[in-house]
Amino acid sequence: MRSRKRVPRAAASTGTARAGGRAPATGTVERPWMDVRDLWSEALAGVLARPTRSALTTLGTVLGITTLVITIGVSSTAGNQIVGRFDALTATSVTVGVSSADPAGPGPLVDWSGVDAVRRLAGVESVAAIAASQETAGVEVRADDVAAPGEVSGQTMAVVAASPTLPAAVRGGMTTGRFLDDGDIARHDRVAVLGDQAARLLGISSVENAPAVFLKGQAYTVIGILGGVEREQQLATAVILPPTTAADRMGLGTVTRVLINTALGAAGQVARQAPIALAPGAEASLTVTAPADPAEARKGVQGDVNGLFLVLGLVSLVVGAIGIANVTLVTVIERIGEIGLRRALGASRRQVAGQFLVESTTIGLLGGVVGAALGVVVVVIVSAVKEWTPVLDVRLALGAPVAGALVGLLAGLYPSLRASRMEPVDALRS
Amino acid sequence: MSGPPFSVVPDADTVIQLIAVDRTFDSEPPVHALREVNLTVRRGEHLSIVGPSGSGKSTLLNTLGLLDRPTSGTYWLDGVETNALGDLERTSLRGSRIGFVFQSFHLLPYRTVEENVMLAETYRRPRPGRGRAGRRARAEQALRRVGLAHRAGFRPDRLSGGERQRVAIARALMSEPALLLCDEPTGNLDSENTESVLDLFGRLGEQGMTLVVITHEEAVSGRAHRRVRISDGRLTEEHR
């Protein structure tokens, strides 16, 4: 397109002296050339020449793109609400309950070391066992051994036993001191960790001076305070002892609950495998609490919304494309004289086709932009009404205008071909 | 008479050279619209072509304007042998060497007068010193040449017929053509507007513009230096 070309001379000219003095430009013919800015401004002027018509022409595309954006936007928003409900905490929490009535006879149903078997399962991120009982649910706890006269006697708190991995399993952390460790357990130490609210009730805020709490008249050294508990929030008001110590002195020997945190999406599988790992052969007597499969739930919602409206949106787009094609064709026929003039001014067939193609693409793009904006507004309104957080994918917001432009481009193909095929003589006669 | 039929490469002063040009339309029955036409137009000449309706005037002008190809014969335009050219080169040559003035003006109704004139430079690579930035100024200058600088921002539909035709002429001048081809330029104008356009042609002729004007009006052809008559597809020189 851009190269200058030496035009071949007619055979008759060979061997004949050429008259001198010709300007160097003569005899050389350049190819038609057009600045893209001119192509754009000519096309834009063409679109703006009949603003009402152009606006009406975009309607089909606007409708189609709006429908698609609403469909995809609302369904992903709704889907996100389900994921939101099964948020990171819920969707990854599995709890195994051990029934206190033990039909299997002697020996605990779930051993403290069962935790290690669960830890080895794929998808498990943290796990801890807890022992609690009716009898230890309301134990009197004092911060000092002798009640001063007139002083309110001790607080009533739950006493539980837990494995050393408990802080991670309840997604909490030590606000001060440390948690129970294997040494405490092995030595049957009389140590205790307080939940942060329990500590506040007992007036203990620091473990530097090794404060003690008294349970049933026996002293336990407080070695740490557990705070920020997200699971098993009742632990905030509990006194936590090493399992061995608790078994010796409180009768808290058997595991009653196992708390498991899994990787996102692994909850279902872990929920199936954990009972087997904990109590091989007796897994049926364990109760497993696991979240419903969020993927399934989301699929269900999207399936409801998408099917019909997606088809509706696509049909509207096709109708929009036909509309643009129709109007562009009418425009081409109305502007035959203009096409002839442009050819007379040196426009090539390709440049004429290019202009009409850019015009129809612009109309499609316009429809896409308006449709995307309308669709986003509707998604936001629907979300507001349903009290959802709207989820607006950037790719959707940017892709919608592109889709509109594509519709316009396809719709313009045939009309611009017609325009470019016109013979300039015929076009000028009109 | 025009140049001899057997002459070859025309000299630099020859803008148009037709040698034995025939044009037959393959209609039913076939129409022999141009027969053995020989014509030479030199730079700066003001030529008028007259003839009755259906005699082949427009066919001749379309051939000269590279809008139509002769069935046989040779056409040299401004030193280029056009028969051998492809569609693209003919288009480009048409855009760069020929300014058209049509009976029906062919102005774009939705663009201003100035934008209509600027259109002449849209489809070609900018000449040295004639960049895109200076296009508006050149359009203004072309409008000044036809005495319409004060109408630059108007839409064509608010102009008189004569003014419209002068805008079309400004557009043709904008591309600095080697040749101005006019097909019945005053066909849609009343006598007053015709006068203004003819005066303009007169001035352009004096400035050295090569003009070929098709007309069947005496008043129009009277202004030309030279007149050829076409009847039934045959061209004859008229001597005055």
Ligand SMILES: Nc1ncnc2c1ncn2[C@@H]1O[C@H](COP(=O)(O)OP(=O)(O)OP(=O)(O)O)[C@@H](O)[C@H]1O
């Ligand atoms: N595309 C075509 N197909 C067939 N015949 C044609 C075609 N174009 C022109 N003709 C015929 O060629 C002859 C010359 O036509 P042309 O248009 O050149 O006449 P003209 O001298 O310009 O007439 P007018 O003064 O009425 O414009 C006419 O008989 C016309 O019918």
Ligand SMILES: [Mg+2]
């Ligand atoms: Mg005619």
